[in-house]
Amino acid sequence: MTTSTPTAGDGERLTPDVVRDVRFTHGTMLHPGYTDTEVDAFVDRVSSELDRLTLENAQLREQLHRLEQQLAAAANRPSPSDQAVGILATAQLTADQYVAEAEAFSRQMTSEARLHYEEQLSRAREKAGAIIQAAQEAGVRISSGRSTPEVSAQPATEDLEEQVAYLRAFGQACRTQLRSYLEALLADVETEWGRAHPAALPEPPRGGRVPRQLRAAQASFHSNEAADDVAEQQPRTGVPAGTGSTATT
Amino acid sequence: MDIPAMRANFAKAAAHGDQVPLWFYSHLFLSHPETRELFPVSMAHQRDRLFAALGQVVARVDDLDTLVPILQQLGRDHRKFGTVAAHYPAVGASLLATLEHFDDEWDDALAASWAEAYELIAQVMVKAADESTDQPPWWDAEVVDHDRRTLDVAVLKLAPRTPVEYLPGQALSVETELRPRLWRWYSPANAPRPDGMLELHVKARDGGPVSSALVRQVQKGDAVRLGPPVGHLALDTGSERDLLLVAGGTGLAPVKAIIDQVARQGPPRRVDLFVGSRTEDAFYDRADLRRLAQELPWLTVTLAVSHDKTSSLEHGDIGDVVLRHGPWANRDAYVAGNPATVEDTVTRLHHHGLPMGRIRTEVFAASRPSPTVDGKVTE
Numbered sequence: 136m137t138t139s140t141p142t143a144g145d146g147e148r149l150t151p152d153v154v155r156d157v158r159f160t161h162g163t164m165l166h167p168g169y170t171d172t173e174v175d176a177f178v179d180r181v182s183s184e185l186d187r188l189t190l191e192n193a194q195l196r197e198q199l200h201r202l203e204q205q206l207a208a209a210a211n212r213p214s215p216s217d218q219a220v221g222i223l224a225t226a227q228l229t230a231d232q233y234v235a236e237a238e239a240f241s242r243q244m245t246s247e248a249r250l251h252y253e254e255q256l257s258r259a260r261e262k263a264g265a266i267i268q269a270a271q272e273a274g275v276r277i278s279s280g281r282s283t284p285e286v287s288a289q290p291a292t293e294d295l296e297e298q299v300a301y302l303r304a305f306g307q308a309c310r311t312q313l314r315s316y317l318e319a320l321l322a323d324v325e326t327e328w329g330r331a332h333p334a335a336l337p338e339p340p341r342g343g344r345v346p347r348q349l350r351a352a353q354a355s356f357h358s359n360e361a362a363d364d365v366a367e368q369q370p371r372t373g374v375p376a377g378t379g380s381t382a383t384t
Numbered sequence: 385m386d387i388p389a390m391r392a393n394f395a396k397a398a399a400h401g402d403q404v405p406l407w408f409y410s411h412l413f414l415s416h417p418e419t420r421e422l423f424p425v426s427m428a429h430q431r432d433r434l435f436a437a438l439g440q441v442v443a444r445v446d447d448l449d450t451l452v453p454i455l456q457q458l459g460r461d462h463r464k465f466g467t468v469a470a471h472y473p474a475v476g477a478s479l480l481a482t483l484e485h486f487d488d489e490w491d492d493a494l495a496a497s498w499a500e501a502y503e504l505i506a507q508v509m510v511k512a513a514d515e516s517t518d519q520p521p522w523w524d525a526e527v528v529d530h531d532r533r534t535l536d537v538a539v540l541k542l543a544p545r546t547p548v549e550y551l552p553g554q555a556l557s558v559e560t561e562l563r564p565r566l567w568r569w570y571s572p573a574n575a576p577r578p579d580g581m582l583e584l585h586v587k588a589r590d591g592g593p594v595s596s597a598l599v600r601q602v603q604k605g606d607a608v609r610l611g612p613p614v615g616h617l618a619l620d621t622g623s624e625r626d627l628l629l630v631a632g633g634t635g636l637a638p639v640k641a642i643i644d645q646v647a648r649q650g651p652p653r654r655v656d657l658f659v660g661s662r663t664e665d666a667f668y669d670r671a672d673l674r675r676l677a678q679e680l681p682w683l684t685v686t687l688a689v690s691h692d693k694t695s696s697l698e699h700g701d702i703g704d705v706v707l708r709h710g711p712w713a714n715r716d717a718y719v720a721g722n723p724a725t726v727e728d729t730v731t732r733l734h735h736h737g738l739p740m741g742r743i744r745t746e747v748f749a750a751s752r753p754s755p756t757v758d759g760k761v762t763e
Contacts (some may be wrong), residue, residue: 157731214481215414223410227427234426242591249535249590256665 149184273299386497387446393494394442396436397486404486405431410562412478419474422466424565441505452508457614459509463521464557464567466609467513472506490713516612523548523610525582530604535666537600539573539636540584542608550613552641553718553746557611558584562597567611571638571720571746575645582610585637585669617746619645625716625742626654630706630729633661635748636669639718640676647680656709657685660702660725664695703729712754713737720746724759 156176177377273295399420409427410763413420423430437458439441478500484490519586525548529541557567561635588599602608611716617638627646629639635658646655661667667687677685688705698705702725706712717738719729726745733743 137655215411217485219414220407220410223414224406227410231426235428238591240591240595241596245588245590245596252535264694275643 149180152179270298270302385500386493388537389494390445390501391499391550393483393487393498394438397483401484402431404482407433407485408434408478408482410568411481412475415478416471416474419471422471422562427720436448445501446588455505455508456512459512460516460612461614463513463516464559464609464700465565469510469513472510472633476502476506494621501703502527502707519549520546522612525608527602527606527608528581530602533598533648534666536588536599537668538586538588538602539669540586540598540602542582542584542610544580544582544610547576548582548610550576551615551618552610552645553575553617553619553638554613554615555746556582556613556625558594558598559609559611560594560602561607562601563594566594568594569614571615571617571641573637573644573649575639575641583637585634587634596703615746617642617720617744619718620716620744623649623716623742624653625714627656628706628712628715628717628733629655629657630702630717630719630721631657631659632702632725633666633748635720635722635725635746638720638746640669642718643676643680643683646682652682652742655683656715657683658688658702658706658709659685660688660721662690662706663692664689664697700723701728703732707732707736710736717743718745719743722746723747723749 159173159177161171162168276292277296277299406427408720409423409431418667438456444454464552476499478608479502480495481751483498484495487494489582500556505535523544525542525544527540528543531539531541533539548556552571553571555569555571558570559567570584570586573585584598586595586598588596615638619642627642629642630640639657643655643657646653657673659667659673664687667673670687673685673687677683686698686705686709688700689695690701692699700708700709702721706729712733713736715738717733719726719733721729726747730743730745734740
């Protein structure tokens with residue numbers, strides 16, 4: 136018997152090679168053939184190995200079947216019922232509709248707001264244009280029209296003269312206010328800002344004038360009164376400050 | 385692959401209109417719930433797009449020379465939506481289920497044809513997406529300046545975290561955190577700069593979820609995402625002709641990028657820019673145009689209004705105004721603006737003697753979150 140003895144320990148796995156290479160020792164003259172015990176032991180080994188393999192085979196077959204089923208289930212997974220698809224489709228449509236309604240609402244609001252804005256703007260422009268034109272016409276008529284006073288134009292001319300006089304006064308008032316406002320600014324600038332942060336001032340390139348300009352910003356708080364007066368008069372008369380000064384010149 | 389049978393089957397499904405993509409997406413989301421988050425809340429526009437795209441594919445399935453580039457572009461562009469290769473089989477399964485659902489005569493042969501066709505489509509798209517991995521799927525950018533110029537228009541300055549490569553005149557898709565999964569196309573108003581900064585001109589469309597958010601809600605410091613560039617307005621670098629640039633509304637952005645490119649790279653040439661608007665107030669970038677006209681001796685800028693009687697600017701439709709300043713027959717023309725403006729201007733220029741091959745256009749239309757064959761840009 137060779138190294139791979141048929142009676143080798145049970146721990147060693149029986150492989151096809153072992154079976155192929157098995158060699159039994161020959162018996163004695165009294166017992167010709169292979170040695171019985173060796174053959175019996177080998178048959179035992181083969182049968183137990185076959186048992187084991189049969190069992191394993193059955194287990195594997197079962198496992199394969201289980202896996203095949205899982206695979207089929209996985210392949211069939213994207214088969215939600217028509218009913219489920221229908222329910223989700225309805226829910227999606229409802230959501231889409233809400234979003235669309237919100238967008239439509241926003242569209243309507245913004246376009247209305249824009250229309251309103253443009254309308255206001257063009258109205259304001261027209262008004263301003265009309266006022267300027269009226270003032271210019273009035274100016275022309277007053278300077279040239281006095282020599283040929285027509286009966287129908289008489290009250291209008293008087294009206295306009297009154298307006299022009301008012302505008303002149305208004306312009307004058309604006310100028311005075313502006314001037315005093317600016318002067319107040321400059322005075323404040325010199326007293327407050329410069330004194331508080333002398334170090335922060337850059338090198339004055341033009342003597343004493345620079346600090347006055349630099350400090351102009353803060354002083355506005357102190358001179359709001361003058362500014363308010365101007366602002367208040369404008370709406371009352373409806374005459375922009377610019378027109379006032381045109382009329383006086 | 386039995387193409388006539390597939391076309392007949394698709395026609396049957398298409399006859400059911402919106403029901404078909406609705407069924408498809410519901411099927412997809414039920415069988416693969418993880419795909420739902422790749423889409424916006426409202427699926428209405430998405431449904432239109434899916435079947436428009438499928439229709440294109442079916443129509444051109446026997447013209448691979450045209451179809452393949454479209455699919456490649458689609459594949460590349462889907463990266464920014466967060467689409468990965470694993471999503472393709474899921475979509476294919478639901479697509480087949482949908483086509484089966486709407487066809488009583490569905491059989492195994494048809495199923496095999498569609499499976500084969502879809503496999504091809506997916507392969508081309510996935511391959512194109514994989515091959516463009518030298519580019520990120522999208523670029524993260526920060527809004528570093530937001531300047532509301534008029535009631536409806538804002539100019540945004542964006543700083544991408546890594547530089548975005550694009551050609552001046554091209555458009556990038558933009559997504560804001562405020563409107564997730566909604567992408568819109570905008571053209572940068574500058575050529576690529578060393579610091580990578582981009583300037584976008586955005587007009588809020590009434591009820592437009594993205595444009596309104598970009599104009600009225602986005603603030604300095606907010607994050608946006610940018611998708612890969614597309615577009616046909618890129619400057620023809622093979623030509624050294626003088627340029628005629630015509631822009632309506634925020635169509636100014638891409639032509640300004642072209643001016644920027646001529647200024648940076650040359651070759652030196654005359655450039656005449658015409659910008660049209662309804663009213664004078666609507667010119668949102670006048671200061672910068674004035675600066676450009678002063679700094680660049682080869683540039684003239686002409687502004688024209690079509691509906692503003694009080695304006696001292698030139699009056700008339702921009703195409704008309706352009707022709708008054710001609711002749712332009714020797715120029716290369718680039719025209720960008722709303723569809724009516726572009727069409728009118730192109731027609732006039734063509735009658736004027738400019739060959740169509742030398743007129744390039746970009747139409748700024750309502751939102752177009754995914755590329756079409758002609759790549760529309762958002763106004």
